[in-house]
Amino acid sequence: GSLYLLEVNSIKVQHRVSLADVSHISASLLPDNFFIIHVPADQDRLFISTRKTEIVTSLRIAYFDMTKQELNISLQNRWCIYKIAVFVGFVLRFE
Template sequence: MSGRVQIDDSKNDDVPKDESSPVQHDEPEEKLRKRDYIDIFSHPNLMRLLNKQGDQIVLFADKVLKFTGSGKMKYRFLMITDFAIYIIDPETDSLKRRIALAAVEKICVSELTDNFLAVIIPTEYDLLIASARKNEIITAFVEAYEPEVVSSNRFEYNAASDLVKEIEFEEVEGGVKTRILRK
């Protein structure tokens, strides 16, 4: 269970205690916080949100760039628990989207050294994000649910319910060129 954060309400007095699901640490705190780059214990609203949803183990938490259907980029907190993916507005700690891990079909990544990954969700629109911690995100997904991970330098994703986009990666001198095209 390395790299997991178990939610312990005793760490934050602002979060109401839920006696029906007591959570206890079974590993040292520094080990539990290995992939918590936003310090979720310092965000009472995030703790309340996770407790309300019933999630108790956070496998990954960090700030990422999320791409909207219109092509805009927005900073969001990405949290992966043992049951769901959370997309949260970091300015307000408000939930923007919760995706059950069971709804995830696959994760698409390029074969190159870029920061992009797409979470493919057949029942709704997909999630395209960029993070310097792409490999840690994939590891957290695999630990939680073992989705198929597909590597390709070109793949499609549903940017919105009625909008399919294609993302293309090309190795160029000094890095990777990324193009997002409308289909």
């Protein structure tokens, strides 16, 4: 299974990430809509979405269905980020 990051207006694939490559997800405890998908072999991806909880839950379920392992979700208000791409106004498609 993969996670596809699509351009909003053209629905063109901007980036593809295999769910197996995701190490964990960090999400803020605040109602600020921030979450990060950590991919050690690639860039970490910072997302801003009013659907933070729904997206993180969907990723967790998809990851478990694919790997039969729990995806680590880290809930905190402070992160150390070394390489990151930021996505605002994005479309996620799971496959």
